[in-house]
Amino acid sequence: MTEPFDAPDVIATKRDRKRLSDEQIDWVVDAYTRDVVAPEQMSALAMAILLNGMDRDEIARWTDAMIASGERMDFSGLSRPTADKHSTGGVGDKITLPLAPLVAACGVAVPQLSGRGLGHTGGTLDKLESIPGWNASLSNEAMMAQLDDVGAVICAAGSGLAPADKKLYALRDVTGTVEAIPLIASSIMSKKIAEGTGALVLDAKVGSGAFMKSEADARELAETMVALGTDAGVTTVALLTDMSTPLGLTAGNAVEVAESVEVLAGGGPADVVELTLALAREMLAAAGKPDIDPAEALADGRAMDVWRRMIAAQGGDPDAALPQAKESHVVIAPTGGTLTRLDALGVGVAAWRLGAGRSRPGEQVQAGAGVVLNAKPGDTVSDGAALMTLHTDEPERFERALAALDGAYDIDAEPGSVPDGSASIVLDRIG
């Protein structure tokens, strides 16, 4: 077949800061999916987009082209309304794990198509795969049946759903092209629109551990995604949430599953509980059930019941012991005082380097690798106390993980400059 464009011309258009035409966008996304555009060409284009941006119409067209690369699902036959949430990615962001069963326990079905780790941020599927037996891949029929029966599914997007994003996501992960608003917005929204959810709540993260470091960028990303969703007929809202310090006390795979189970059991760190409930309230409201209080379903064990059924339905054993890393290293507080800063990016990169994430496409992640924090900003630490513990199966990884933590925290011996521990993690709402 004769191709209507050449990849070098399309790359040069964006390199020269020009707008890509609708036809160029449709072609390059489709041709990349068909392996006609080579990965190195798409990497160059992704880098040109990262550096030179796209306008709203280009982003909308790119999103449509990614949706058109595959199938669209339809949940309208279910007896319950559907709502999904998607995070733009953070450190220790395990919220999907308690959130999906919680919202399902409140009568709204949650079809949660999740991804793997991207850069220094963890992936929900990588986390859940640390549960013995749990299977991320479901057929569309199995997903529908589980939604009908259990009310919640967390699984990998099938190969038929936005295949262009699947390829591009893996490519961006290893080519330094993750942090581009047009690419993040179109990646997330193509999957969510193709998935066919009725309502969508976006968790747009801001801060060092997020892809968007400034509130202005996170707001622009959130507004772009809300507009894409609304235009596609999906009730879409976004919360801007703080990602300057890790969420909860864990960053990794099995360690985050364990913390999520604590939340479902009625405990867990306050910030994880707060964000889980805030997102649950938004999902219930967006799905037409604004009067249901999700805190009750968390407290009375209904959310835990759905979790257990959800894990078992995908072959997992909710009672099995979670894998533990072979080696650990304790990071000691060099002085006593108040922990005034604990940088999310430093902790995320440390967890990644310990083996919780990947640095080559398709690499196996370590289930037990990660960081467990003993203190969060605002806590008092004593000189020589354990600040955090690093876990990995390969002790040669400690050195680079420790390097990522160099300068990642401040301990102030003088009382006074204590961060406000009561500040809400939710900074704003868009939509």
Ligand code: URA
């Ligand atoms: N999550 C996605 O699905 N895609 C991105 O590009 C970033 C986060």
